[in-house]
Structures are given as C-alpha cells and as structure tokens.
Amino acid sequence: GSPECSLDTIVENKIKGILNGLEYNPSATTKQLVCTSITNSGKLSSCPAGMSVTGCACGYACGSWDVRQEKTCHCQCSVVDWTTARCCRLA
Amino acid sequence: GSPECSLDTIVENKIKGILNGLEYNPSATTKQLVCTSITNSGKLSSCPAGMSVTGCACGYACGSWDVRQEKTCHCQCSVVDWTTARCCRLA
Amino acid sequence: GSPECSLDTIVENKIKGILNGLEYNPSATTKQLVCTSITNSGKLSSCPAGMSVTGCACGYACGSWDVRQEKTCHCQCSVVDWTTARCCRLA
Numbered sequence: 425g426s427p428e429c430s431l432d433t434i435v436e437n438k439i440k441g442i443l444n445g446l447e448y449n450p451s452a453t454t455k456q457l458v459c460t461s462i463t464n465s466g467k468l469s470s471c472p473a474g475m476s477v478t479g480c481a482c483g484y485a486c487g488s489w490d491v492r493q494e495k496t497c498h499c500q501c502s503v504v505d506w507t508t509a510r511c512c513r514l515a
Numbered sequence: 516g517s518p519e520c521s522l523d524t525i526v527e528n529k530i531k532g533i534l535n536g537l538e539y540n541p542s543a544t545t546k547q548l549v550c551t552s553i554t555n556s557g558k559l560s561s562c563p564a565g566m567s568v569t570g571c572a573c574g575y576a577c578g579s580w581d582v583r584q585e586k587t588c589h590c591q592c593s594v595v596d597w598t599t600a601r602c603c604r605l606a
Numbered sequence: 607g608s609p610e611c612s613l614d615t616i617v618e619n620k621i622k623g624i625l626n627g628l629e630y631n632p633s634a635t636t637k638q639l640v641c642t643s644i645t646n647s648g649k650l651s652s653c654p655a656g657m658s659v660t661g662c663a664c665g666y667a668c669g670s671w672d673v674r675q676e677k678t679c680h681c682q683c684s685v686v687d688w689t690t691a692r693c694c695r696l697a
Contacts (some may be wrong), residue, residue: 435529438617459567473686476641479570479661485592487578501667525621550658573687576683578669
C-alpha cells in the first residue's frame with residue numbers, strides 16, 4: 425500500500441499516540457529537585473516523609489550537626505535554641 | 516504463520532524500535548544530581564535559576580542560616596563576611 | 607470487527623503490555639533522592655564516587671566550609687576536629 429497506510433505507519437502512529445497519552449515523552453518524565461526548610465525550637469528538626477536531609481542549620485551560630493535516622497537534624501552545640509533541616513525530594 | 520512473522524512479533528519489534536529511537540530505555544532517562552557552590556561577600560548568596568539550595572555556609576564560623584524565597588542563603592550572625600549557597604539540580 | 611478485536615485495540619493492548627514489561631510505566635521510572643553522611647577526623651571529608659556534596663558540618667561549632675573538587679568538604683576554622691560531608695544521589 426502507500427507509505428501512509430502501511431501497517432508500519434499505522435502501528436508507529438498508534439504507538440506514538442499511546443506514548444504521548446501516557447506521558448512517556450522525555451520532557452514529561454523530567455523531574456526537578458524541590459527543597460524546603462523545616463525549623464523547630466531545640467536541637468532537633470525532622471524532614472517530612474518522602475524527603476531527604478541535605479543539610480542542617482543551628483541557632484547560636486553553631487555549625488556542628490549530624491543526621492539521625494536519615495531524616496532528623498541534630499545540632500550538637502551545648503546551647504542551641506533552634507534547628508533547621510533542609511529537606512529535598514524529586515517532584 | 517511462523518512465530519517470527521506473527522503480528523505479535525512484528526508489532527513487538529516495531530514498538531521496541533520506536534522506544535529505542537525515542538530514547539525511552541531506562542538508561543537514557545537516568546539523571547544525576549549536579550551541585551555547585553555560589554559564594555558572595557556579605558550575608559546573602561543565591562542559586563542560579565533552575566537550581567535548589569541544599570545548604571549554606573557562612574564566614575566567621577557562623578552556622579546559623581536560613582533560605583529566603585527558596586533560592587537565597589542568608590547568614591544570620593551579626594558579623595559575616597561571606598555567604599555560600601550550595602546549589603543542586605538534576606541533569 | 608467488534609471494538610474489542612479491532613487492530614487498534616490489539617495493537618494498543620500489545621503496546622501497553624510491552625511498556626509494562628519493560629517497566630516504562632511512570633511509577634517504575636520514579637527515582638528518589640538518597641543521602642548519607644561521611645564523617646572523618648580533621649578538616650576534610652569526601653563523598654563516595656557517584657554522590658554529590660549537598661552540605662557540610664564541622665566540629666567545634668564551625669559553620670565555615672567550602673567544597674573542593676565537587677566531592678570534598680573542607681572546614682575552614684583554625685581548630686576543627688571532625689568534618690562531615692552530606693552526600694546525595696538519585697537511586
């Protein structure tokens with residue numbers, strides 16, 4: 425048959441149509457990094473479920489911190505009045 | 516017909532060919548996390564468009580910071596001579 | 607033929623089956639941000655290959671750091687007994 429009506433062409437168009445409908449095109453699967461800050465009084469602050477700790481900030485100029493159980497920032501200085509967890513996820 | 520010439524096989528091969536051509540294979544969609552540091556004098560430093568702040572660093576040993584408008588690191592200590600924003604994106 | 611047996615329907619089901627088999631469905635390609643901390647004594651700590659530095663923490667309350675060669679945290683204060691690199695990747 426003519427190129428436009430060949431089984432090849434029909435199937436190819438069908439496939440592309442379904443892929444577009446299912447948003448399988450590359451631009452649709454592009455994800456972005458989305459981050460937010462969670463601040464609490466005291467020495468601990470946790471990221472919400474589904475987010476990862478990428479860094480922490482502490483009151484009283486303190487730069488010594490660790491991450492507990494992969495989701496909680498812990499500021500280590502003896503006097504710290506607030507703790508911020510910087511939390512990111514793909515979206 | 517023979518298995519090699521069945522409609523099933525023809526369509527399946529056609530689909531795989533198109534998927535490969537459109538780079539729908541998993542390895543082609545794999546992204547990486549790319550990060551860079553932006554340092555400015557003073558108490559503020561911003562990530563470029565398309566990047567997210569994952570953490571901040573401050574001069575004078577200061578570990579107290581916050582993120583403003585999702586793209587700017589603000590160091591809070593009274594004396595801070597430089598501010599670094601750690602910025603990441605998917606690429 | 608009836609809608610259930612049209613070439614359209616047959617091809618469409620075939621395509622969806624293959625996509626599912628190849629795990630091209632959106633949920634299968636979803637990646638997550640995975641982070642971990644690497645702590646060393648001294649003023650330097652590096653992320654493993656394939657991971658990016660998203661932030662650093664330093665002993666002695668120090669909040670002044672920079673990232674060297676895109677994978678190593680360097681704490682800048684004159685006295686620092688440990689350095690932590692916060693390292694993330696997509697997985």
